Amino acid sequence: MGLTGGIGCGKTTVAELFVKRGVHYVDADIVSREVVMPGTACHNAISQRFGSSVLQADGSLNRAKLRDTIFSQPEAKSWLEQLLHPAIRQSLLAQLNALSSPYALLVAPLLLENKLNQYVQRVLVIDLPEPVQLTRAMARDNASEQQIRAIMAAQLSRTERLAQADDIISNDSTIAALDSQVERLHQQYLQLARH
Incomplete structure (x- = not known):
């Protein structure tokens, strides 16, 4: 459901x-944070594309800075959505299938x-x-x-x-x-x- x-x-x-x-439930907001944790493929792609300016001191994403960047650059927003949406969808479905x-x-x-x-x-x-x-x-x-x-x-x-x-x-x-x-x-x- x-x-x-x-x-x-x-x-x-x-x-x-x-x-x-x-x-049981799977929360899409939580999954969207999990797929960009340091060390994940999505995190690495984002830091390569946007550089250290979108990272916090601990290496995690500076979500506010990233949000500002993508809302001022439509092509960057599109790129990010193409990266994240499939990863989020794949993780959501895997987690849902694992529930009992x-x-x-x-x-x-x-x-x-x-x-x-x-x-x-x-x-x-x-x-x-x-x-x-x-x-x-x-x-x-x-x-x-x-x-x-x-x-x-x-x-x-x-x-x-x-x-x-x-x-x-x-x-x-x-x-x-x-x-x-x-x-x-x-x-x-x-x-x-x-x-």
């Missing part, structure tokens, strides 16, 4: 509620944008009204409204995301309400996994 939602919608919170029920729960979750903020939904049976969208999403993301990330709005603008709109959902969890209430929605879907997903 694919689990997605806009920034600040509660994807990790919902994923952890599934974990309490014995379901009755069904697994692929947690990805850009599940639909990056066409990762082709690897899952259903798309679960964690939904939140945009003003609440904005407030939660600003508080969680200690970020400005402008920064969060820029991230939201780079993701599918709420309407577009909901239009592609097989299942929706509304995260605008209590943890107890969230938990009961997860339980209902968990039972449904267990049934699907049996068939």
Whole structure:
């Protein structure tokens, strides 16, 4: 199952509620960091292409510097995407195949944008009204409204995301309400996994 939602919608919170029920997941954000760890082929290619200016003192990527570089150079952004997307996809699929729960979750903020939904049976969208999403993301990330709005603008709109959902969890209430929605879907997903 694919689990997605806009920034600040509660994807990790919902994923952890599934974990309490014995379901495993792979998080695309974590995998995207793993494929650029020092010593990996992607890390080496990035440091060769952009030089030491995109590296921290410890050799790890300076993600902010790299982001600034690629957003000011469209051809560099394209090159980086062509390098990283296949590596991330390969790692995601390998990690998903290694999981042993009755069904697994692929947690990805850009599940639909990056066409990762082709690897899952259903798309679960964690939904939140945009003003609440904005407030939660600003508080969680200690970020400005402008920064969060820029991230939201780079993701599918709420309407577009909901239009592609097989299942929706509304995260605008209590943890107890969230938990009961997860339980209902968990039972449904267990049934699907049996068939």
